[in-house]
């Protein structure tokens with residue numbers, strides 16, 4: 001606790017400070033805050049899906065973008081720091097609509113019911129931010145500490161990625177999720193009335209969204225009775241709260257959409273999405289979050305050991321997880337595990353389904369399930385998700401738009417998600433064009449969040 005408070009104090013003063021995560025010291029460079037910052041000569045991908053604009057200038061005043069235009073036409077205000085980023089690319093900060101905080105002890109690289117501490121959660125928020133993820137929605141399994149953290153962050157007392165939360169979330173006894181968490185991190189309810197009570201309790205805390213776990217995890221646990229999730233959706237909507245559901249099966253997805261759920265928080269993975277679901281989602285305006293990186297996560301580093309060569313992954317993974325991922329015995333186990341075969345099938349179906357819903361014009365949001373397990377590495381998962389979306393057949397522009405303006409719309413965040421005058425200055429400067437190669441989103445030269453430069457990776 002003392003360390004964390006000291007860290008906040010230093011960060012608030014704009015000094016060079018460090019955050020401990022995964023047992024390693026990470027330097028987070030917070031720069032002295034100028035009145036104004038001008039980013040010159042940049043290619044701007046504004047997040048709306050519009051064509052990139054070359055040789056632009058962006059003026060940031062305090063938290064906001066106050067001017068944007070052709071470089072030659074934008075004057076430098078007084079008391080400004082001018083940065084020449086000629087030819088570099090600017091994109092909006094990424095917005096992850098499906099993460100979990102405080103579920104993993106990073107120094108041990110293992111899940112733990114003891115991981116939801118202030119120091120651990122805040123460390124994760126800083127890590128997301130440093131990797132260009134400037135907003136995260138912690139979609140369930142949060143003890144009530146989350147409300148205090150969110151409040152103090154809004155007061156400017158805590159930094160890191162902007163925290164939105166579904167609080168505890170609602171599940172049935174014996175059902176999904178399979179994780180062991182403390183009693184105050186989830187509502188395990190028995191009937192529709194208890195479900196309504198849980199929604200009301202979280203509405204009182206002003207949660208940003210309601211989360212419900214529906215499916216049977218491939219028949220390994222009981223699934224939620226539809227009467228319960230219908231009660232959750234009805235009660236949440238009475239409190240003007242959107243509902244996101246953990247799904248796997250096409251049949252569940254159809255009934256949830258018909259029942260008015262706002263977000264499917266994972267891909268449909270038991271079957272191809274059909275016209276009936278597509279039509280229903282378009283009619284109802286339901287959002288679809290693919291979470292491809294979550295489906296790939298157990299075998300990502302088995303298939304791509306080269307990802308472990310660079311600092312982009314290792315810095316976020318920390319020494320414990322890096323060593324385990326590089327361990328050949330561990331790799332052999334993963335390769336031989338029957339579960340890996342199932343997950344490969346899940347990912348293949350999820351990618352086909354993403355392409356199908358995208359072509360049909362279903363609303364797609366951005367999410368990764370980062371932080372739910374050690375291998376779902378905060379910050380890294382989001383860049384992998386972009387790559388997998390492109391592998392699934394989306395254009396890099398579509399993937400970036402989903403991860404920025406679309407995700408902002410899904411989460412009702414009107415101040416962020418695009419690069420435009422009046423928006424909060426949440427943006428990344430990249431050393432490479434992500435439209436020609438989506439992997440270039442990993443080449444992060446700088447991150448601005450709430451108008452302040454918060455750090456850079458300098459991974460190359």
Ligand SMILES: [Zn+2]
Pocket residue numbers: 098099100139369372
């Ligand atoms: Zn999740």
